[in-house]
Amino acid sequence: MAYEMIEVETQGPAAVIRLNRPAALNALCDQLMQELGQALRAADADPAVAAIILTGSEKAFAAGADIKEMQARRFPDTYLNDFIGASWEAVLTIRKPVIAAVAGFALGGGCELAMMCDMILAADNAKFGQPEINLGIIPGAGGSQRLTRAIGKSKAMEMVLTGRMMSAEDAERAGLAARVVPVADLLPEALKIAGKIAGLSAPAVAMAKEAVNAAFELPLREGVRLERRLFLGLFGTEGQQEGMAAFVEKRKPVFK
Numbered sequence: 001m002a003y004e005m006i007e008v009e010t011q012g013p014a015a016v017i018r019l020n021r022p023a024a025l026n027a028l029c030d031q032l033m034q035e036l037g038q039a040l041r042a043a044d045a046d047p048a049v050a051a052i053i054l055t056g057s058e059k060a061f062a063a064g065a066d067i068k069e070m071q072a073r074r075f076p077d078t079y080l081n082d083f084i085g086a087s088w089e090a091v092l093t094i095r096k097p098v099i100a101a102v103a104g105f106a107l108g109g110g111c112e113l114a115m116m117c118d119m120i121l122a123a124d125n126a127k128f129g130q131p132e133i134n135l136g137i138i139p140g141a142g143g144s145q146r147l148t149r150a151i152g153k154s155k156a157m158e159m160v161l162t163g164r165m166m167s168a169e170d171a172e173r174a175g176l177a178a179r180v181v182p183v184a185d186l187l188p189e190a191l192k193i194a195g196k197i198a199g200l201s202a203p204a205v206a207m208a209k210e211a212v213n214a215a216f217e218l219p220l221r222e223g224v225r226l227e228r229r230l231f232l233g234l235f236g237t238e239g240q241q242e243g244m245a246a247f248v249e250k251r252k253p254v255f256k
């Protein structure tokens with residue numbers, strides 16, 4: 001598939017999707033989001049891919065939705081056409097783990113896109129923010145909800161109400177980013193995570209992802225029930241048999 005605004009390459013068991021619109025700091029215009037959705041679905045369907053890495057440039061993961069494209073939009077067309085609709089939420093429909101490898105600016109829709117991924121690995125120059133308030137709008141792709149759940153009300157409120165950016169170190173401390181690594185190590189570290197996942201039991205990985213993501217959607221009791229069903233369903237899988245046999249036999253498991 002030929003794309004104009006993203007690049008896709010396979011590195012070992014990982015599909016690396018790179019946002020590539022440098023002149024606009026990877027601003028997320030309609031075309032880019034359409035291409036991203038297609039690339040994500042293709043990687044999800046590819047049996048050779050165990051995990052997906054979504055990244056940008058050293059200067060910007062993405063500086064948000066394309067302001068120049070949004071400038072002329074008016075209600076009620078915005079509501080009737082919901083431009084932040086299916087194409088923005090494609091990443092939420094992907095069943096394989098999606099790692100956001102974030103360097104530089106992750107602002108507005110860029111921060112929201114990163115938060116829709118399963119984990120955020122941050123380069124030490126990453127800057128997260130929801131600066132929509134400076135444009136006379138508010139976050140529209142889940143920022144007010146996901147950021148608040150990730151870092152708590154007070155920190156999220158300060159960022160959303162003032163547009164203040166958060167450094168990579170602060171993002172790690174607050175629980176937004178899993179880890180901070182030197183910018184030069186960002187992709188290699190993301191590839192290491194993908195490699196580790198690729199060596200595990202695929203059904204267990206898929207169910208682990210489903211269970212953790214359910215924590216954002218379900219009340220505790222329902223979430224625990226879902227986890228229990230998934231957990232019990234793994235017994236008898238090749239992965240469970242191999243994993244437990246390997247432990248008992250004091251050897252490394254080999255998952256297919």
Ligand SMILES: CC(C)=CC(=O)SCCNC(=O)CCNC(=O)[C@H](O)C(C)(C)COP(=O)(O)OP(=O)(O)OC[C@H]1O[C@@H](n2cnc3c(N)ncnc32)[C@H](O)[C@@H]1OP(=O)(O)O
Nearest residue numbers: 023024025027063064065066067068107108109131140141
């Ligand atoms: C998802 C929803 C519902 C909403 C949103 O996401 S709203 C957008 C939120 N994001 C922002 O408000 C960030 C906007 N960008 C900036 O504030 C700055 O560009 C910066 C702080 C990220 C970087 O500043 P810097 O001085 O280093 O670079 P610039 O000269 O400002 O930008 C370079 C180049 O990129 C264009 N650009 C940057 N961000 C966007 C954007 N979000 N949409 C469209 N274009 C963007 C910028 O205009 C410039 O290009 P030109 O020189 O051709 O104008």
